[in-house]
Amino acid sequence: MAEDLVAAGSFFAKALKALHPFESEQGHWFDGRHPQAQFLNAVLSLSPFLRDLFLHNPYYLEPLSNMSLNSRLDRLLAEIAAFDTLPEMTETRLMQQLRLLKREAHGLIALGDLSTVFDGKTTTAYLSRLAEARLGSALRFLLRDLDRAGKVTLPYQDEPERGSGLIILAMGKLGANELNYSSDVDLVVFIDEQVLPAEQVADCVDIYSRLIRRLVRIMQERTVDGYVFRMDLRLRPDPASTPLALPVGAALRYYEARGQNWERAALIKARPVAGDIAAGERFLHELVPYIWRKYLDYAAIADIHSIKRQIHTCKGHGAIAVRGHNIKLGRGGIREIEFFVQTQQLIAGGRFAQLRGRNTVEMLAALCETGWIAAPVADSLRQHYVFLRHVEHRIQMVADEQTHILPEDEDGFLRVAYLTGYTAGEAFTRDMLAALHGVEEHYAALFEHERDLASAGGNLVFTGGENDPETLATLSGLGFTRPADICRIIRSWHSGRTRAMRSREARERLTELTPALLQAFGATVRADDAFMRFDTFLQGLPAGIQLFSLLQSNPALLEQLVLIMSAAPRLAEIIMRKPHVFDSMLAPQGAGALPERAALAGRLRDFVAQAADYEEILDRLRIFAAEQRFLIGVRLLGGAIDGVRAGAAFTVLAEVMLDVCLQAVEAEFARQHGRIAGGRVALLGMGKLGSGELTAGSDLDLILLYDHAADVEMSDGRKPLYAAQYYARLAQRLVAALSAPSGEGVLYEVDLRLRPSGNKGPVAVDFAAFGQYQRHEAWTWEHMALTRARAIAGDTGLQAQLMVEIAQIIGSPRDNSKIADDVRAMRAMIAREKPAHSVWDMKTMAGGLIDLDFIAQYAVLTRKSACKAGASAGEILAGMGRSDLLAAWRLYSDVEQIMRLCLMEVFSPDDMPAGLADLLARSAGEPDVARLQGALARTAAEVRAAFAAMIGTTAAEC
Structure with missing residues (x-):
């Protein structure tokens, strides 16, 4: 066939020259020895559409003799954009001119694409600009026509679209500047009521809807000159019952109440392309919370996959083939790449603004840069996408038809192969199969964890009122001792009596997930108890579909959930109240190493920057902190970090949260009360916050210190306050921001009692007064x-001064014997008021954490350690060379961190979950909890002996 096509091309080129023998420098287009002539021969032979186009319009080539292809196309675009300004322009003439210039531009774009003068991005950009120019020109003409008829009043006659309130959003490929060679144009039309006079809104719905009908006729009616493009307006909200032009308010109400994930996916690419562009941008800005959820959105995966399954069902696209395969909608096709990208965007775009772009290739790169997909995946999908779009254009260039199907016949198939640059059909087939299979593999990875009921290895039937005997046997085999109770629970799920299972979709997802749940819980030590805790957890959920979709897509998360239910009631309580805390585990960084402080702070700033007001800032802080605390806890449960690293991670998180929270509180407070000239604030972390040993449930011990210019008495706001009053209220506002409950919970509980004079002293402390008090009035326990x-937060200069002051105070000369007496007296008082009941009271028991802390603090105050303020007991003990005490501190830290993470109530060794006992033993390197208890008792005796040797004993102990 190749020889026949080349010969035909040569014939058509000669015929073209004979029919149109014009004289110009472009004669080489018909000189068979010239590369351009050979290229034209091939194009004319392979594309009937282009052959007819250039046979009837050879002058399309003439301008290329003295200007580049880009320049000619830019000039055509400018001519199209100016049609509406021509005084003699009529609707009939406009239709004709749009079609004629569209035909010329399409012919030239095809030459640029086929000759590889244009790459795929340039080709789609020109096609998109061409569609946009035609749309804008026609719309401006129609708006002027309405204005002349007195139907509307245009505020800007020279710019009829501006201020018209008419918004035309391009969706799909036009919205993304990725338009096909022969493509429908997906548009949605809205009316911004805020722009129009109130009395015109109702009339404009009808007027603008009729205008859109005229616009559709101008664009897609076939005349002797062809058509411009087909318009599809069905992506608007509820298209069966809404007007073509829908008021923005009605659209926003629809999206908020009834919008679906497929509509969110479609709006990712939405872009104002005609009409009132500024109003369009405002409308899209209002849609941001709807499109981009602040929680990671894993239910979107299943919804997008459902759409894809419907495409396969409705369109009949089965297994991958080449001939007859739909390279857009078929398996491994362009739509799967787009769905792959859009799914990830919907999941994470609420957190990562850089994932909100419209262009598919650019978003693949962004997903890679943010860690959501691996570089090989991004590169593979990009290459396949470029290749498939390349082929798609050539399929459409053959006859200017909107088709995406590779021809089945030999001649048709080879036409596409040759237009794509291949010299043999076999090589084209090979590369096409590689692309389709490559795309299908990556797309399938999004859904590889879908399961069916057969995966549990036996009967699992939960319908009807009676228990299925084979199902009971299957449950017993899985590890459940009360299978009838498990059946009863699962039947209650299917009944929809629990809120989380009331929707059909939630019940379907949970049905698919049930076998994996049963296998995972069955493998635990007390499978029935753990499963029943999970049922209690489900009963507390307001809705289930998001969680079930999330677990279905992530088996590792399911394993963590089972571990939590079997071992960690405190974490179970957290996820019962806030299922979105799972989000942190599913982000790319979730399973990796703990983030550095700078990275964590950067993520928090990005997340908070999207808040609309002060209250939303606080809620976003609470969301972020809850997720990160949960993430640290899960790493601790899984053994990825030990207790010491967990303490450091909880502390870094608290510091980052305090820094941002303080800034937000100061800014909000200043809006009403202004600022104090020269004023500076710093937060001093005390207790475990200061020493970097926070646990999952720790309060924050804080002191807020301030100073300001000596000659300033009041703030400069519209409601000025005296300086002391200003900082006292600022401190109260900060405490409220940290500890006030909201729908997102509490950020941190705060304790200010370690400030000078305790509860009797001011809540905000003057820096100079703090130094005076500590030097002259403070008790030994305060030092x-x-x-x-x-x-840990606030003005960096004041922070530095504060640490210098503390170092001087701690380093002051002291009577070591008096310090020892005071330490012993304080330890004796704690023993009386908070006696330990067992070795599991690791903080207060004799030889416990308090003893280690007191040893370390005594060493610093008596200069037996050179550690600076803010060091942990472990750092101080290590500096003293006490490896025995350091080992004790590590043991206590490991066990205490897990206990604080897992338990909400007082620890009872006789009633601990089996999973927790295993965790505790593992954390200490002991085979079981009994051996761990013995190790704790031995360690406590060693620590108490060290305390007595260094500091002495009380009379009661002698």
Whole structure:
């Protein structure tokens, strides 16, 4: 066939020259020895559409003798954009001119694409600009016509679209500047009521809807000159019952109440292309919370996959083939790449603004840069996407038809192969199969964890009122001792009596997930108890579909959930109240190493920057903190980090949260009360916050310190306050921001009692007064507490001064014997008021954490350790060379972190979950919890002996 086509091409080129023998420098287009002539021969032979186009319009080539292809296309675009300004322009003439210039531009774009002068991005950009120019020109003409008829009043006669309130959003490929060679144009039309006079809104719905009908006729009616493009307006909200031009308010109400994930996916690419562009941008901005959820959105995966399954069902696209395969909608086709990208965008775009772009190739790169997909996946999908779009254009260039199907016949198939640059059909077939299979593999990976009921290895039937005997046997085999109770629970799920299972979709997802749930819970030590806790957890959920979709897509998360239900009631309580905390585990960084402080702070700033007001800032802080605390806890449960690293991670998180929260509180407070000239604020972390040993449930011990210019008495706001009053209220506002409950919970509980004079002293402390108090009035226990103090947020200069002041205070000469007496007295008081009941009271028991802390604090105050303020007991003990005490501190830290993470109530060794006992033993490197208890008792005796040797004993202990 190849020889026949080349010969035909040569014939058509000669015929073209004979029919139109014009004289110009472009004669080489018909000189068979010239590469351009050979290229034209091939194009004319392979594409009937282009052959007819250039046979009847050879002058399309003439301008290319003295200007580049880009220049000619830019000139055509400018001519189209100016049609509406021509005084003699009529609707009939406009239709004709749009079609004629469209035909010329399409012919030239095809030459640029086929000759590889244009790459795929340039080709689709020109096609998109061409469609946009035609649409804008026609719309401006129609708006002027309405204005002349007195139907509307245009505020800007020279710019009829501006201020018209008419919004035309391009969706799909036009919205993304990726339009096909022969493509429908997906548009939605809205009316911004805020732009129009109130009395015109109702009339404009009818007027603008009729205008859109005229626009559709101008664009897609076939005349002797062809058509411009087909318009599809069915992506608007509820197209069967809404007008063509829908008021923005009605659209927003629809999206908020009834919008679906497929509509969110479609709106990703939405772009104002005609009409009132500024109003269109405002409308899209209002849609941001609807499109981009602040929680990671894994239910979107299943919804998008459902759409894809419907495409396969309705269109009949079965297994991958080449001939007859739909390279857009078929398996491994362009739509799967687009769905792959859009799914990831919907999931994470609420958190990562860089994932909100419209262009498919650019978003593949962004997904790679943010860690959502691996570089090989991004590169593979990009290459396949470029290749398939390349082929798609050539399929459409053959006859200017909107088709995406590779021809089945030999001649048709080879036409496409040759237009794509291949010299043999076999090579084209090979590369096409590689692309389709490659795309299908990556797309399928999104859904590889879907399961069916057969996967549990036996009967699992939960319908009807009676238990199926084979199902009971299957459950017993899985590890459940009360299979009848398990059947009863699962039947209750299917009944929809629980809120989380009331929707059909939720019940379907949970049905698919049930075998995996039963296998995972059956493998635990007390499978029935753990499964029943999970049922209790489900009963507390307001809705289930998001969680079930999330678990279905992530088996590792299911394993973590089972571990939590079997071992960690405290974490179970957290996820019962806030299922979205799972989001943190599913982000690319979730399973990796703990983030560095700078990276964590950057993520928080990006997340908070999207807040609309102060209250939303606080809610976003609560969401972020809950997710990150949960993430640290899961790493601790899984053994990825030990207790010491967990303490450091909880502390870094608290510091980052405090820094951003303080800034937000100061800014909000200043809106009403202004600022104090020269004023500076710093937060001093005390206790475990200062020493970097926070646990999952720790309060924050804080002192807020301030100073300001000496000659300033009041703030400069519209409601000025005296300086002391200003900072006291600022401190109260900060405490409220941190500890006030909201729908997102509490950020942190705060304790200010370690400030000078405790509860009797001011809540905000003047820096100079703080130094005076600590030097002249503070008790020994306050200096002991000061050894753990560390400036953690606020003005960096004041923080530095504060740490210098604390270092001088701690380093002041002291009577070591008096310090020892005071430490012993304080330890004796704690023993009386908070006696330990067992070795599991690791903090207060004799030889426990308090003893280690006191040893470390005594060493710092008596200069037996050179550690600075803010060091942990472990750092101080290591600096003293006490490896025995350091080992004790590590043991206590590991066990305490897990206990604080898992338990909400007082620990009872006789009633701990089996999973928790295993976790505790593992954390200490012991084979079982009984051996761990013995190790704790031995360690406590060693620590108490070290305390007595260094500091002495009380009379009661002698």
